[in-house]
Amino acid sequence: MTASSTRRTTAARSRLAAVGAIAVAGALLLTGCGDQTENGGSDSTDTATKSAAPLADKLPQQIRDKGVIKVGSDIAYAPVEFKDSSGKTVGIDPDLAAAMGKQLGVTFEFENGTFDTLLTGLRSKRYDIAMSAMTDTKDRQEGIDSDTGKKVGEGVDFVDYFTAGVSIYTKKGDDQGIKTWSDLCGKKIVLQRGTVSEDLAKAEAKKCPKNKKLTIEAFDNDQQAQTRLRAGGADAGSSDFPVAAYAVKTSGGGNDFQLVGEQVEAAPYGIAVAKGNAQLRDALQAALDAVIANGEYDKIIEKWGVEDGAVEKATINGGK
Template identity: 25%
Template structure:
């Protein structure tokens, strides 16, 4: 009887040890699972040109789509894309439905609490966009008491709320523009390429750039669930190689006409972007 109890005790201990080891293995072996499946599960919006969108043939394309494919290739797998609204994308990483999101994801302190960010691989400024007849909004101080149309998870919500603005929640850039044109919101945020893309598709849009958010250069990176160190290292190495061999620079030149993959001086970036005509700017939801 005592032997049976001892045997059961040892078995229980061994089971616990194996379970702990299995949990540790699973927590830090996402890369092995990805390579075994042959797929890197990537979340994108698919409605955010020129980063992720559908071409005239209905094919998913864009700068970030090509970046994701290049990273997956470095890992020896294919990129498997899942499209969703922006506000639900990062939750896909939390649930395990996605391995990562490559869709103009900004690094923020709040996000860094949950994810490790490989990169950055993209640097860009942000603008405040208003209706053409709006001359009240000219700087950060003038945002006090105004309404901003943006997503609830935008990287700039804290900055805008600190300036006194209140959020009118939207899901897409089209919704933000509609709210501004109807007077239900006063402004939104666009980065310096997305607004340009929007105006090319909507040349009659009643919008203009009021000013560039000062002292800010937005950085896009690849979020990885904390603890997945092997996957993080592999993606970071892939990004480093894609920078070194010129792949990222070429993709940026192809999609934007300039190289946004190199760090920018905040003051120089602000000056350069502010000097552009208002018809060459865009909305950053992320």
């Protein structure tokens, strides 16, 4: 659910090898050395805990005691997060969360919610974090409603972990002459409510001539939008590139949809954390950096075929 202040195409980029493994290894060695007690022994339990979860002491004590981080997520956005045929929550985000959980000694529990309510749930403390292909933007950092420009909350901090752009897709073999966003004038587009695809469509609609109105139909989740397009109820759909590409590859055995044009608005996905919770934010950043350094990040990104969006390090509030 991607955004940026400047539209641009996303070029495939090569990644430098992740660095810092030596530093992480050093940290592990240090955590393995427990304080000596007066009788010459050591706290073996504490040492074992730190060895199994080397970054556990970075978490707020309340979360360490619970052993759980509650995650607000729209679990209908394959391949980022979705339910598999057995009902299990799978995808890029759950895999990364599991890897980070090993570093922190906690379990990330994903709770389903509609995308446009996740930050509200974070503010009300229903969730500890929101992790749902959420684009890190200045508006979200500052609690600004992108439609009205008015402040609606205190905003959030982001731990950025991936980069993605926005794509348009159509029924396969029927692109309606659509190659760019300007080609949508006079057409109908379906998308998910509260996403940057919706922001882009609204911005484009304002540019269309009166006799070529762009009609926008927004849904609670992306799967509903895909169903509408598949049934012939629209001319095009839009979502983040990884999601659109996955739908093109998998829906109808690859026979339902096709991508048109190039992705735009390359921007970072971020894990949202409430303002004032810097300790949790920084613990997540440290865990993600450790996962990048030990190679687990690369394996997860490659597993889901989204290498072009990989990052070299975790960044705080990198969105523009």
